[in-house]
Every structure is written in C-alpha cells, then in structure tokens.
Amino acid sequence: MKHPWYKLAVCHNARINRNKVFKGLAKRGRSTMGWFFGFKLHLIINNKGEIMAVKITAGNVDDRKPFEAMIAGPEGKIFADKGYISKSLFQRLWQRGLHLVTGIRRNMKNYLLPILNKILLRRRFIIETLFDKLKTSMGLEHTRHRSPANAFVHLISCVAAYMLGKTKVKMGPITVPETIRQVEYQI
Helix, strand or coil, X not given: CEXXXXXXXXXXXXXXXXXXXXXXXXXXXXXXCEEEEEEEEEEEECCCCCEEXXXXXXXXXXXXXXXXXXXXXXXXXXXXXXXXXXXXXXXXXXXXXXXXXXXXCCCCCCCCCCHHHHHHHHCCHHHHHHHHHHHHCCCCCXXXXXXXXXXXXXXXXXXXXXXXXXXXXXXXXXXXCHHHHHHHHHC
C-alpha cells in the first residue's frame, strides 16, 4: 500500500485574503512546490491501484496525523515518502502488524533495507500517476468553487469516477534479478 497526499489549492496565493468561500476551513500549507491555500487529499492505494482510504485535511495539518486513522484495518507493508518518518509512528505501526517503509533523509544514518523493499519503494511513483490521472482525466483541480459543499462533492465524485472506471494505475509484476536474490539470501 502507498500513502501520499496531494495539495488542493482553493485559490491563487495572491487572493488568499479575499477568499470568502473557504474562510475558516482552508489553511495555508506548504508542499514541495511552495506555499498554497487549501486542503490536502490523503490517499492509500493497494498494488492493484484501488483506493483503500481517503481523507481530506486542512493545508496546515501534519501528514502523519491522518495517517494512523486511515490504516485501521490492513496488515503488511506500507510505502510512504520521507514526510512520514517517525520512530514512535514506526513502533506503533509495527505493534499493529504494519511495516512502514520509507526512504531516508539526508541527515539520517543509512540503514540496511531488503532489496525487495528498495525495489518496491521505487514504485511509489504509481500514486503520483494516480493523482495525475485524477487531475487531468477526472478534473480534480478546480479553484472556482462557490460553496464548500460543492467543492467536496466535486472531489468525492472525482474519486468515485476513478474507482468505478475500468482503467486503474497498476504496479505490474516485479522482477528481481537472480544475482540479487542470491546475494540477499547469503547475508
């Protein structure tokens, strides 16, 4: 399973003070692309491209806060980006039977990661492909809503249209070269 978030800007940064529709709901947040005013769409998908959980938060909410509420049932491995790194979160998830796999930050010590986890972590781009499909094909990004209810209905309809559609983003088969498999089991 994979879990990232997508920024849902409700207006341009220059018009934040004039926005009356989302006053009190939307907050100023920061992504890798800079500051925005709006919400975050958090998704968890499985390897078949099916959406397992959805959560919408204000733009200033820490990514790790909605994460634990979204993963109430599943067990196994969950792949996330570096924003979810936390020792306490990792330990709580481990006790529940979930293995959180993330990359490492620049200021962290390197640790050994099984080669299969490393290959699967590189497949995290699939969730970005899903967000791109929601944005381009389903019309997710829309900044001219006239009411909050209309905005959330639009967002939910985009996610539902993706789930009901026949084409989903998929991980595909994973092939590990024989030489790497042999080295992994010799250690």
